[in-house]
Amino acid sequence: MYRSLFDKEWLKVRWVFLAYIILSVSVLVYIASDLRHSFEMKGAIKNWLAITIHHEMYFSSLRYLPMLGGFALAIFQFVPESFDNRFRLSFHLPINEIKLLLYMVILGLGAIIIADLITIGGFIAVSSSFFPAEIVSASYQTMLPWFMAGLVTYLGIATAVVEPNWYLRIVLGLITYFTASLYTQGTIYMQYNHILATYAIPILLLTITIIFPGHRLRKGAK
Amino acid sequence: MSEKIIECKDLTHKYGDYLVYENLNFTVERGRIFGLLGKNGMGKTTTINIMMGFLRPTSGSINIFGEESHNLSPKTRTRIGLLHEGHLTYDFMTVEEAEKFFSRFYPKWEKKFYYDLMDKMGMNYDHKISNMSCGQRSQVVLGLIMAQDPELMILDDYSMGLDAGYRRLFIDYLKHFVHQRNTTVLITSHIIQDLEKLIDDAIIMGYQEILLQMNIQKFIKSFHQYRFNLTGPTLELQKDDHIANYETLDDEYRLYSFKDEGEIVNYINQKGVDIVKEDISEVSMTLEDAFIGLTGKY
Numbered sequence: 001m002y003r004s005l006f007d008k009e010w011l012k013v014r015w016v017f018l019a020y021i022i023l024s025v026s027v028l029v030y031i032a033s034d035l036r037h038s039f040e041m042k043g044a045i046k047n048w049l050a051i052t053i054h055h056e057m058y059f060s061s062l063r064y065l066p067m068l069g070g071f072a073l074a075i076f077q078f079v080p081e082s083f084d085n086r087f088r089l090s091f092h093l094p095i096n097e098i099k100l101l102l103y104m105v106i107l108g109l110g111a112i113i114i115a116d117l118i119t120i121g122g123f124i125a126v127s128s129s130f131f132p133a134e135i136v137s138a139s140y141q142t143m144l145p146w147f148m149a150g151l152v153t154y155l156g157i158a159t160a161v162v163e164p165n166w167y168l169r170i171v172l173g174l175i176t177y178f179t180a181s182l183y184t185q186g187t188i189y190m191q192y193n194h195i196l197a198t199y200a201i202p203i204l205l206l207t208i209t210i211i212f213p214g215h216r217l218r219k220g221a222k
Numbered sequence: 223m224s225e226k227i228i229e230c231k232d233l234t235h236k237y238g239d240y241l242v243y244e245n246l247n248f249t250v251e252r253g254r255i256f257g258l259l260g261k262n263g264m265g266k267t268t269t270i271n272i273m274m275g276f277l278r279p280t281s282g283s284i285n286i287f288g289e290e291s292h293n294l295s296p297k298t299r300t301r302i303g304l305l306h307e308g309h310l311t312y313d314f315m316t317v318e319e320a321e322k323f324f325s326r327f328y329p330k331w332e333k334k335f336y337y338d339l340m341d342k343m344g345m346n347y348d349h350k351i352s353n354m355s356c357g358q359r360s361q362v363v364l365g366l367i368m369a370q371d372p373e374l375m376i377l378d379d380y381s382m383g384l385d386a387g388y389r390r391l392f393i394d395y396l397k398h399f400v401h402q403r404n405t406t407v408l409i410t411s412h413i414i415q416d417l418e419k420l421i422d423d424a425i426i427m428g429y430q431e432i433l434l435q436m437n438i439q440k441f442i443k444s445f446h447q448y449r450f451n452l453t454g455p456t457l458e459l460q461k462d463d464h465i466a467n468y469e470t471l472d473d474e475y476r477l478y479s480f481k482d483e484g485e486i487v488n489y490i491n492q493k494g495v496d497i498v499k500e501d502i503s504e505v506s507m508t509l510e511d512a513f514i515g516l517t518g519k520y
Contacts, residue, residue: 004326011314080314088276089312092304093327094296219292220277 001095002103009077009107016076017111020069024119027061032126034058039130051135055188059123059139063184066150070112070180074157077108082161091218101214105158105207112154116147138189145192148199149183152176155206163213224251226285227374227406228273233282235268241430242268246282248425248435250408252373255400257417257438258410260427261517266410267307270378273408274304286374300328303372307379309360313352317345320366328370336365339395357388364392368399374406381413389416396420418442418509426516433466433516438509445512447505448477448486450497457495464489466516476505478515 035058038047050056057063081087091097120140127136156176163169179202186192192199228250235242242265250256258266271277273284275292284291287298294302312320317340325331339361340347351362360380367375377396381389393416400407411417417424417438424441426434434441445466451473459468459477464486467478479486483499490497507515 001326004323007319008312008315008323011319080312084308084310086310086312088274088306089310091276092274092299092302094300095327096296218276220271 005095005100005103006107009104012080013073013077013108013111016072017115020072020112020115021118024062024065024069024115025122027065028119028122028126030061031059031123032129035126035130051131051189057139057142057189059127059143062119062123062143063146065119066112066116066147067153067180067184069115070150070152070154071157073108073112074154074161077104078158078161087162087214087217097214097218098211101162101210102208105155105210108154108158109151109207112150116150120147141193142186142189142191144196145183145186145199148196148203149180151203152180152183152206155203155209156180159206159210159213162210162217164217168213224253226250227252227287228256228408229285230269230273231283231285233269233272233284234280235265235272235277236280243427243430243432246425246432250406250423252406253404254423255407255409255421257421257424258408258427259414259417259424259513260410260412262412264427264429266412266427267378270307270376270408270410273376274302300370301373303367303370303375305363305367305375305377305380308382309356309363309380311351311359311363311366313350313354313359316348316350317362318347320351320362321369324366324370330371332369332371335368335371335399339365339368356383357385357391360384360388360392361395364395368395371403372405374408375400377407377409379410379412381411381416389413393417393420414513415508415510426513428517442507442509442512444480445507445516446479446482447507447511447515448479448483448502449505450475450502452495452497457490457493467518476515478512 035047038058042050047058051058081090090100093100120143123140123143124136127139131139153176156172156179160169160172160176163172183192183199226249228248230246230248233246234244246269248256258269260266268277269284272279273286273291275294278292286294287301289295289298312323315323321333321336325333337347343358343361345358345362351359354362360383364380367377375396380392380396384392396407397420399405409417409421421438423436424434424438425432452475453473457475459465459470459475461467464481465477465479469476477486481489483502483504487497487499487502
């Protein structure tokens with residue numbers, strides 16, 4: 001049963017999942033070539049000063065990428081179910097609807113986390129070839145809230161798509177946008193390290209939020 | 223006494239202030255094929271949505287296999303094959319992917335029924351459902367429901383978007399399957415002509431009311447259309463115990479009634495119009511004629 005659900009979700013998200021990874025890798029290639037260019041033109045000392053004194057983020061092109069990935073994944077996973085009220089098919093399956101929705105969300109989160117881990121791994125590999133471990137570590141820690149923004153976007157948009165009422169759907173979309181934006185505001189390295197645990201709370205809450213519109217949809221709310 | 227598979231009790235539904243129907247009562251017993259008939263917008267899909275727990279009724283209830291419809295257990299859902307209006311399915315899947323997907327949910331799954339139907343249509347197993355015509359998609363959905371081998375099939379407007387050939391194919395396959403398996407069926411449709419030889423009992427839904435609830439063969443035998451012409455006097459007609467519906471075209475009158483010819487002649491005479499049996503002719507009707515006669519053309 002769960003194998004079937006896994007296959008179904010994979011059919012819907014496989015291309016967008018691959019596209020997200022390809023886009024992330026392309027951005028990493030761009031960062032690598034940009035760093036090489038910068039090192040050749042400005043030299044190591046100026047680059048070092050730009051990062052340590054001026055907090056220039058050589059990886060800033062990754063800032064909104066996880067949000068874009070989360071948005072696309074939620075759309076590709078949930079719109080085909082929501083379109084023509086195709087959720088009625090899933091809700092007639094012999095499985096509890098709450099379990100069904102949570103399983104779908106967990107699979108979606110899993111896909112994003114796998115793509116993000118690939119991106120972070122690639123980023124560490126690229127950065128390590130230019131910088132010492134301290135800079136690399138500070139850099140990926142600075143990026144962590146951006147990846148959390150991707151999870152918030154995915155969960156919020158998935159909830160909004162499942163929501164049967166258009167007014168509430170728009171409200172949920174706006175809340176998602178503003179909440180995710182909070183995670184991408186940082187302008188200096190490791191700015192949000194002290195509140196990363198706090199930043200994880202909305203993600204945990206949003207993971208189960210989908211069951212509320214899902215339950216209302218199941219019972220015929222408009 | 224036969225087991226009641228579906229039991230609808232005093233069902234009333236409103237959308238806001240708009241009343242769809244009031245106090246709908248019916249039962250479907252095991253092995254029966256039950257038609258929920260009516261023109262578009264009469265509440266057929268509303269009833270199905272309530273039946274499958276996708277909608278809460280304003281009042282009343284529907285029990286399926288003894289469970290309340292808005293709270294069907296997953297186990298009971300395995301016993302129900304549901305065809306959604308518009309032959310809804312996961313159209314991002316191929317023929318083969320759809321079969322594999324559903325097969326893992328249903329313990330009695332028999333893929334032979336599905337693939338036999340696909341082979342008959344010459345359908346490639348890697349054909350994506352979204353690229354199919356409405357008729358082809360209807361066969362995919364029917365094949366999936368048959369492979370599930372459910373005890374109860376609920377088929378909501380199976381005829382939507384199908385041409386005559388596909389409707390016939392659908393009905394032929396369905397008929398063969400349900401008679402072989404003694405499956406209970408609740409079917410809705412606004413196209414009646416195909417159902418004459420399929421359904422046992424029916425409810426005909428009218429605007430905010432139930433027009434008829436009876437065995438379909440009994441309905442065809444007992445419902446009559448009488449025609450006569452009146453050149454002189456005018457006959458004032460209204461629906462009542464004698465007249466289920468009527469039409470007038472210039473001086474031609476068409477009366478639809480459950481009463482026999484003699485009673486209709488007496489009825490007209492009592493209205494002050496002299497007429498004898500010889501002036502009236504009874505016109506034989508198909509189920510569709512009778513349905514339109516009862517529900518009206520408009």
